[in-house]
Amino acid sequence: xxxxxxxxxxxxxxxxxxxxxxxxxxxxxxxLMIAATLVLLATIVMQILYKTEVDTIxxxxxxxxxxxxxxxxxxxxxxxxxxxGEDGQRALxxxxxxxxxxxxxxxxxxxxxxxxxxxxNLSSFAGRRFNGLDNFWQMLADPYYRNALFNMVLYVxxxxxxxxxxxxxxxxxxxxxxxxxxxxxxxxxxLMLSPVAVSWMVGKSLMEYRFGPASTLARHLGxxxxxxxxxxxxxxxxxxxxxxxxxxxxxxxxxxAGLQAMSREVIEAARVDGATTWQTFWQVTFPLMLPVSVTAxxxxxxxxxxxxxxIITVTSGGPxxxxxxxxxxxxREYRDRSNVGYGTMLAxxxxxxxxxxxxxxxxxxxxxxxxVN
Amino acid sequence: MSVQTTEYTVSDIRSPAAxxxxxxxxxxxxxxWSFVCLFPIYWTITTSFKSAVDVTQGHLIPFVDFQPDWxxxxxxxxxxxxxxxxxxxxxxxxxxxxxxxxxxxxxxxLAIIIGSLAAYGLTRYRYKxxxxxxxxISFFFLSQLILPPVVLALPFLVLYREVALxxxxxxxxxxxxxxxxxxxxxxxxxxxxxxxxxxxxxALVDGLSIWGAFFRIVMPIALPGMVAAFILAMVLCWNEYxxxxxxxxxxxxxxxxxxxxxxxxxxxxxxxxxxxxxAAITPLAIIGIALERYLIMxxxxxxxK
Numbered sequence: 001x002x003x004x005x006x007x008x009x010x011x012x013x014x015x016x017x018x019x020x021x022x023x024x025x026x027x028x029x030x031x032l033m034i035a036a037t038l039v040l041l042a043t044i045v046m047q048i049l050y051k052t053e054v055d056t057i058x059x060x061x062x063x064x065x066x067x068x069x070x071x072x073x074x075x076x077x078x079x080x081x082x083x084x085g086e087d088g089q090r091a092l093x094x095x096x097x098x099x100x101x102x103x104x105x106x107x108x109x110x111x112x113x114x115x116x117x118x119x120x121n122l123s124s125f126a127g128r129r130f131n132g133l134d135n136f137w138q139m140l141a142d143p144y145y146r147n148a149l150f151n152m153v154l155y156v157x158x159x160x161x162x163x164x165x166x167x168x169x170x171x172x173x174x175x176x177x178x179x180x181x182x183x184x185x186x187x188x189x190x191l192m193l194s195p196v197a198v199s200w201m202v203g204k205s206l207m208e209y210r211f212g213p214a215s216t217l218a219r220h221l222g223x224x225x226x227x228x229x230x231x232x233x234x235x236x237x238x239x240x241x242x243x244x245x246x247x248x249x250x251x252x253x254x255x256x257a258g259l260q261a262m263s264r265e266v267i268e269a270a271r272v273d274g275a276t277t278w279q280t281f282w283q284v285t286f287p288l289m290l291p292v293s294v295t296a297x298x299x300x301x302x303x304x305x306x307x308x309x310x311i312i313t314v315t316s317g318g319p320x321x322x323x324x325x326x327x328x329x330x331x332r333e334y335r336d337r338s339n340v341g342y343g344t345m346l347a348x349x350x351x352x353x354x355x356x357x358x359x360x361x362x363x364x365x366x367x368x369x370x371x372v373n
Numbered sequence: 374m375s376v377q378t379t380e381y382t383v384s385d386i387r388s389p390a391a392x393x394x395x396x397x398x399x400x401x402x403x404x405x406w407s408f409v410c411l412f413p414i415y416w417t418i419t420t421s422f423k424s425a426v427d428v429t430q431g432h433l434i435p436f437v438d439f440q441p442d443w444x445x446x447x448x449x450x451x452x453x454x455x456x457x458x459x460x461x462x463x464x465x466x467x468x469x470x471x472x473x474x475x476x477x478x479x480x481x482x483l484a485i486i487i488g489s490l491a492a493y494g495l496t497r498y499r500y501k502x503x504x505x506x507x508x509x510i511s512f513f514f515l516s517q518l519i520l521p522p523v524v525l526a527l528p529f530l531v532l533y534r535e536v537a538l539x540x541x542x543x544x545x546x547x548x549x550x551x552x553x554x555x556x557x558x559x560x561x562x563x564x565x566x567x568x569x570x571x572x573x574x575x576a577l578v579d580g581l582s583i584w585g586a587f588f589r590i591v592m593p594i595a596l597p598g599m600v601a602a603f604i605l606a607m608v609l610c611w612n613e614y615x616x617x618x619x620x621x622x623x624x625x626x627x628x629x630x631x632x633x634x635x636x637x638x639x640x641x642x643x644x645x646x647x648x649x650x651x652a653a654i655t656p657l658a659i660i661g662i663a664l665e666r667y668l669i670m671x672x673x674x675x676x677x678k
Contacts, residue, residue, distance in 0.1 A: 061537040089583050093494030096487040097514065097554065098502075104551045105517060105525070112528035122530075169406060175399050185665050186407045189414070192661035194612040196629040197650040201417045205643065211429050213416060245409075250672065257673035306521045309614035313633045327523040327615065334527060334619070344527045351524045358519050 021085050029082030036075030043068040073099045109351075116345035123338040135345035144321045145346055148329040149353075151236065155307055155325060158240040159300050163293070165244070166251035173252075174259040184256075191249040195309045203229075203242055203314035229315050232322035239323050242310050247303065251296045258292030259285075290372055294365045301361065305354055326350045414654070420647035421445035428643045445648030466631070466652070473628040476542050477610035480549030481603050487550075488557030489599060493587060495558075496565040497573070511562070518555040522615045525551075530619055542625045548616050553606040560605070560674040564598030565591070601671035604664055611657055628653045 043065050050058020077095050080088035116135060120128035139145055173184055190198070206214045207228040218226035228238040266288065270280045308327035311317060317324040317332055324332075326346070334343045420428060422441035432438035443452035450460025494500070495511055502510070529548065530539070538544035568591060576586040592599075614629040621630060632653050635646055661668065 062535045063537050066536050086583065090494065090498045091500070092584075093490045093498070093587075094500060094510070097491035097558070098510070100487055101514065101517065101551065101554065104547065105520065108525055108528040108532060111532065112524065115528060115531065168402075172399060172402055172406075177399060177403065181665075183403050183407060184669075185662055186410050188665060188668070189658060189661055190410055192608060192657040193414075193654045194614070194629050194632070194657070196612075196614045196633045197417075197653045198413070200632060200646055200650050201413045205420065205647070206413055206416060211431050213412075213431060213433070216431055245413075253669055253672045257669070302519050305519070306523075306615075308523065309629070309633075312614075312618070327521060330523050330527075331615070331619070334530075340527050340531060347521075347524045347527060350521065354519060354521065 021083065026083045029079045032075050032082070033079035036072045040065075040068045040072040069103060112344050112348055115341055116348045118341045120341040121337070121339055128341070131341070135342045136349075138342065139345055139349060144324065144329060145326075147321055148324040148326045149350075151322075151324060152305065152307075152326055154236060155240060155243070156301055156304055158244065159297060159304055161240075162244045162248050162300065163251060163297055166248050166296070167255055167289075167293070169248070169252045170255035170259055173256050187252060188249045190246050193246065195243075195246055196313050198242065198246055199310050199313040202245065203238070203310070207238065229323075230319055232319060235315060235319060235323045239311060239315065242314065243304070243307060246310075247300065250303075251300050254292060254296040254299075255289065258289050262288055287372055291369050294369055298358075298361060298365060302358065414658075417647050417650050417654075421644055421651050423644055423647075425643070445644030445646075448642070448645035449648050449652065451648070451652070466649070469626055469628050469631045470652075472542060472625055473611055476545045476549060476625075476627060477607050479542070479546040480553065480610045481606035483546065483550045484553045484557045484606050485599055485603050488554050488602070489561045489595070492558045492561035493565050493591065496562055497570070511558075514558045515555050517551070518559075522552070526616060526619050529616075533620060540621050540624050544620060545617060545625055545627070548620070549610045549613060552613070552616075553609055556609070556671075557602045557606060560598060560602040560671055561595070563674040564595045568594050597667070597670065598674070600664075601667040601674070604660065604667050605671035607660070608657060608668070 046055070046058050047062060047065055049055035073095070076099070077092050080091045080095070082088070084091070115128075117130060117132060118128045119131040119134065169187060173180060173187070177183070193201075202214075206212045209215055209227055215226040215228070227234070229235045262285070266284055267280055270284045275283065306327060307325045308331060311323055311325050311328040312331055315323045317328055321329070330343045330346050330350075333339060333346065416433075419433070419435055419441075422435065422443065422445065423432065423439060424442060424444055427439040435441045443454065446452035447455045448462065449466055450456070450458070450463030451466075455463075491514065495507055500507055500510060505513070525548070533539040533544050538547075572590055572594075573586045576590045577583070581589060612629060613627075614633065617625075617627045617630045618633065621627065632649055635642075635649060
């Protein structure tokens with residue numbers, strides 16, 4: 001971070017006004033920076049010594065280190081402004097978000113990779129014990145984790161069905177209708193509701209076996225035994241429906257925006273050329289909507305990969321782990337056995353799978369869009 | 374259902390009969406989907422006024438099917454007759470509610486502040502941190518979007534215990550800020566890109582500093598975008614369950630955690646669950662209806678050009 005060099009060549013290229021920074025100010029900046037760094041390092045070292053019981057001076061928690069880091073961040077900003085003038089002021093825009101994200105993501109993730117290699121049960125007194133790749137081998141033999149990964153594939157595939165429905169709704173809203181705003185608000189509403197509340201509203205009460213309205217309706221339609229959550233396959237479908245209900249509006253809104261941004265003339269031209277509505281859709285509307293569609297589907301898949309709360313609250317993974325997503329499985333793994341080490345290993349492997357998958361997806365999507373257009 | 378709809382979307386349909394058919398189909402589909410969206414909400418609200426018998430017999434319409442009663446709301450201590458009395462459930466509920474308000478408003482505000490600054494910097498200036506250029510920094514921020522909560526949850530559980538942030542609202546605020554920051558940066562970058570640079574150049578010529586130009590010229594123009602980003606962030610934070618369930622226990626528990634814990638334990642205490650669920654969704658339903666324009670603006674930022 002400290003080797004941050006040229007923030008120069010400002011884009012509004014009028015900052016030719018040369019900042020003449022007096023040497024005293026520069027010295028002040030450097031002194032500040034060095035002092036803050038020393039304070040931060042001293043706090044960390046003192047705390048490590050205290051925790052490893054080499055020393056008796058120290059704090060009960062690591063909280064002071066957090067304060068020292070914040071202080072160091074402030075000093076870093078001041079150092080930039082004091083020593084580099086206007087360039088420093090520009091760097092100041094970016095620094096808070098950067099320092100925040102680095103502290104909140106990079107460090108915990110690295111720490112996570114370390115935890116993943118330990119046997120650490122938070123509820124036992126034994127503390128953590130480094131056990132190398134044991135967690136990894138255990139994971140490979142874990143049928144429940146494999147099942148959860150397989151479920152994620154199914155859940156992600158369900159996005160395509162959601163996409164078709166969302167596209168249909170967007171077309172409906174884009175048609176020439178009255179009360180468009182009313183319907184738009186109504187269609188958007190499910191997205192506002194907390195998934196946990198929805199789990200109860202739909203999953204636990206509407207789909208209740210004995211007297212939930214959905215079950216009653218299903219009985220009327222000829223399904224004698226409408227148990228939405230006891231058969232593994234039906235339970236998975238129920239979870240997909242629940243999740244779709246909350247998230248279809250998200251894709252719908254993006255697609256609607258795409259439809260509205262499309263120029264009317266293209267469609268009119270196709271119609272003048274004698275194309276039927278069906279042909280117009282497949283040969284004009286759909287290809288033109290492709291970039292928006294791809295963005296919507298990918299964003300939706302990214303959200304889908306985080307799916308957890310509905311499963312935790314409705315089925316808690318049941319029946320027999322059949323509906324588990326990776327996140328909900330790890331959550332229960334921790335809740336039931338407080339095994340941080342194993343849970344983290346599962347999460348880290350999942351992270352790697354996701355990163356590879358999403359990167360591949362983005363590559364594929366950009367090539368796909370380029371080929372069609 | 375969805376694909377056929379297109380067949381009729383363009384208005385100049387040939388014959389009057391076909392036109393009528395298309396109208397019937399479109400409005401039929403619209404009404405059907407409205408029903409799908411609204412019925413669960415309707416069911417929840419009415420259930421909070423039902424007694425056990427009305428629930429088990431599947432009564433649906435108040436005053437016709439069943440006599441509404443404040444039962445569910447009384448058990449929360451929020452009905453007209455119990456609102457004046459002391460109620461431990463209500464105190465509990467209000468505490469959770471305030472936790473939710475503080476964490477979601479706090480996190481959204483923090484994310485808006487640091488996110489807007491970063492987005493502004495990234496759209497207007499060229500940076501070079503070691504070998505990282507603007508594009509890399511943008512990608513770094515946006516890539517946080519794919520990070521699933523479960524990856525950070527357990528390390529944070531351990532780290533927060535060490536820094537005494539477990540079960541505190543500040544701890545949640547920090548995590549939620551991290552969660553919504555990529556979205557805020559995404560929206561705000563789009564906003565700042567749409568503001569012409571000439572405005573700031575003029576301001577700089579007039580003697581404003583960089584930060585002065587940002588606060589006095591750019592901010593007021595970008596305000597609608599900020600509102601949009603803020604509301605979207607609010608929605609995400611208010612509904613967040615995973616982190617809250619793992620990292621809070623007594624003090625900082627939020628509304629979703631309270632709702633989830635009630636579903637498991639209480640058996641079929643339908644009316645009070647329904648009242649609780651209604652209370653949990655009401656704030657966002659109101660925001661959704663009143664500020665729908667901004668929500669849509671936030672969600673479509675950057676996706677359509």
